[in-house]
Amino acid sequence: MDQSPRETAHGAPRGLAVTARGFGLRGPRGWAFRDVDVDAAPGSLIAVEGPSGSGRTCLLLALTGRMKPTEGVAEVGGLKPPRRMSALRRVSALANVTGVTDLEPALTVGEHLRERALLQRRFGAAPRA
Incomplete structure (x- = not known):
């Protein structure tokens, strides 16, 4: 996993810091993901791995303000879901993902x-x- 920061023209890391502690999302069919911890510095690259149905997409949707988390705390660029979900959606994007x-x-x-x-x-x- 490469966590080397990408830099702006001024030498500062580009991107948003992402942290989460005990982060989880429960849906009508049970837990999509639970007890997730994340530490990613601005500009770092992380990989979210797991088998199909393990909650990878739900985790990314919750961290980007597109799904409301059920437990734990998270912060993305100083914005904390679920309070700042609309602001999170404005500063984040989702890439093309098969399925x-x-x-x-x-x-x-x-x-x-x-x-x-x-x-x-x-x-x-x-x-x-």
């Missing part, structure tokens, strides 16, 4: 394009033709 960002088979091509345009507008990007 998470795949096209939804129930939607038409037009619906996918409209959804993409709405997401771009929501996150400040100019819609592309």
Whole structure:
């Protein structure tokens, strides 16, 4: 696991520090993840590993303000979920992840394009033709 910081032009680490202690999320079918501890300095690269269904995606969604945690404490760039979830969503992003960002088979091509345009507008990007 590479935890070497990436730097800005001024030499300061780029990115947000992420910490969590006893972090957990319980859903209607039980615990998605529980008792997770994280320490990541600004600019570090960490890997979240585990088998399918182990809660990796839920952990990342909770740390980025997209799911509400059930227990523990976390801080991302000074913002603490669940109190600052909307602020967390503004400073974080999710990448393409197979199984998470795949096209939804129930939607038409037009619906996918409209959804993409709405997401771009929501996150400040100019819609592309």
